Amino acid sequence: MGHSQAEKAATHARVLQLASRKVRTEGVTRLGIAELMNEAGLTHGGFYKHFASRDDLIAQAAALALTEGTIKMQRSARKNEQNPRAGLIDAYLAKQHRDTPDTGCALVSLGASAGRGGQDFKEAYEKQVRTYLELIAGLDDDSEDARAEAMLTLSALVGAVLMSRAVTDQNFSDELLQTVAERLR
Template identity: 65%
Template structure:
């Protein structure tokens, strides 16, 4: 690859990474092409050298954002080989994850968009749901594949729902309580942070 082709590929990757972060922070509708290009240090006019349309960029950025989350979950599951499921739950339902939507799981921020989106976005979202289910299933204990899959579905639904709610509520104590309670229940400890009345 020549220097100009390498520079073009690098610029394209930069725009994709910025767009992936921004859609995790703001959703699919918000980031405009001009803003994304400016943040990447590129001109608006150069956009079409990299992407055929804004929809093309958003679809690719969504797929990238979704795949990034999978790598982080796999890493969390590998931290403690004796308890991979607990490690995954603790990492996902952490205040650190809650407070960093730009680098967090895109299943949370892209769910509504995927539900209303085109087939390509739905397929990217579904692919990641399937991969997360496999990852959670691999980290689970059990001999019955149907039970393991059902547990993975419940676990993934609880993880995504709890993170979404913890970000959406105004009360920081309730937000912490949601994370701690759901994590405790998923790990079978029943632990929760007491709510103040």
């Protein structure tokens, strides 16, 4: 790869990383190309050197945001060797996760958008849901209903973080996270 190709790849990755943080924080409808490129230190016209369209950028940014969560989920489960499921639950329902949507789980922030999105977006979202379900089900080796339990767990995790971010009362937000964590453990 020539120097200019390497630079182009690095620039593409930088713009994509920035866009993935923005879609987790602001959603896909508020993502502005001019603003994004300005933040990346590039011109609006340079956008089309990296992406075919705004929809292409959104699909790639959403896919990146979704897949980055897998590594975090695996790491969280490994933190508690005695009870990996509890480690995952505690990390996911932590106040830090609630308070940092730009680096948090994209299932929370992109669910509604994926439901209204195009085929590529829906497929990326579904792929991540299935990946998380496999990961969570694999933590319960002794359970006959591991897949069903994983569905219940993932739904509760995503729902609790979503609601805890949406309410205004900080104590109630904390209570949502704590109560769901206690019940899931």
